[in-house]
Amino acid sequence: MSYNIFQIIKEGLRGNKGWQKTWRNPNIKKKYDVIIIGGGGHGLATAFYLAKEFNIKNIAVLEKNWIGGGNVGRNTTIIRSNYMLNENEAFYEFSLKLWESFEKQINYNAMVSQRGVLNIFHSDAQKDSFIRRGNSMIINGADAELYDVNKIKSIYPFLDYENARFPIKGGLFQKRGGTVRHDAVAWGYAHAADRLGVDIIQNCEVNNFKFKSGACVGVETTKGFIKANKVGCAVAGSTSLLLSKADMTLPIESHVLQAFVSESIKPIIPGVITFGAGHFYISQSDKGGLVFGGDIDGYNSYAQRGNLDMLEDVCESGLALMPSISKARLLRMWGGIMDMTMDGSPIIDKTHIRGLYINAGWCYGGFKATPASGWCFAHLIAKDYSHLLSENFKLNRFKNGYMIDEKGQGAQPNLH
């Protein structure tokens, strides 16, 4: 079913009784050309672009729970392309461009809102590094502006400008950055992929792969064996567990990242703000809740829940930036399992097994990457060689010493 104004009027006159399900609940076929494991943002996006851009029709997405129940529903919904290293920036700028035409492509309202992302700096040295990053963004075709304190005061008068330890000296602003309704990303991709004939199979967990003479020929699932010519894995925090079935040990640790939402308050924050002296980012949802987060908890975890010391740390950073939020009450908090790599950058690559592909290592930056990740992964699966924008995101970079380490932290996943 296509969503448009005429459909809304027609359904309005018929008492909204004609709406169909957004995606089908299909029977599993015996064989698919491509199986994508993981019905999150990246998996669904991959299936959609495989069908739409690379003309592969016989595709299934297998999800162990319900689609969108993992990290695509457990983030702070921010989109941006403000990286410094060329390998990252070109890729994330492509992603931001895809976000700009996203709703038209999928015929679904995902509330893409380019409300601007402001990275605040607090010292002259930090200003220099932010200018350098801004220049790198501009070189790669993105937009970046340097805001002085007066400019920031005109938008966000309530920040703590005279804080003795972290005075605000200015900010790097990306106007085209913003937020997207995260659940609608999963539902929208599912809707669009389903219309192109992709089978979305929920409550179907993959337990093992089936190999035949060095190639992956299918998957063993809780709903039986399914044949496939090619299998792509997009399972985020569960990547190490799944790929251990293919005897792979990966440069990944799984860590828990928390996010928080306050009660609804009147509109106060028009865009996205990040604190430069700690790890804290905040925006306000259209419902009025303040959506914010900080660092990962810092130890290996598969628990999908974090601990209170990180909540304290995040709130301290938030209060240092904007003391006025101390009165807002916390409504909800949740945790997602991040596939943290050894250099903080993702992996989109083939494996040593023919027909088995891996899309992982998104650390805690996976949401904004969803469209480009899906596009590049679909390209790799369809053509068997990397898209130009993801050719640096290969597994062998760790062995070859070609790390893409945006923060310069070295092989310490909990610091990226």
Next chain:
Amino acid sequence: MSEFIYYGDATLLKRPKWDDKNAEDKFYKYLYLRKNIAGIHKELWFHQQGDRSWLVVTRNTKNHEILKVELAAEVVKGLDK
């Protein structure tokens, strides 16, 4: 700032020797590859805001339950035997 700081998988205590056969490959695996276990996991913690001891903690990564804590120095003596 936490009292204890996490430093990763306890396999880091078993550092390869520089003159091992295939030392390059061993160091690549040592530095970058992790089993990333879901379940009982041995890991290194540093008591930074306390007595500054290095610890090997056995912990369940599925529910964060701590099962055992040993001094890393004692564990290393066991490895050497």
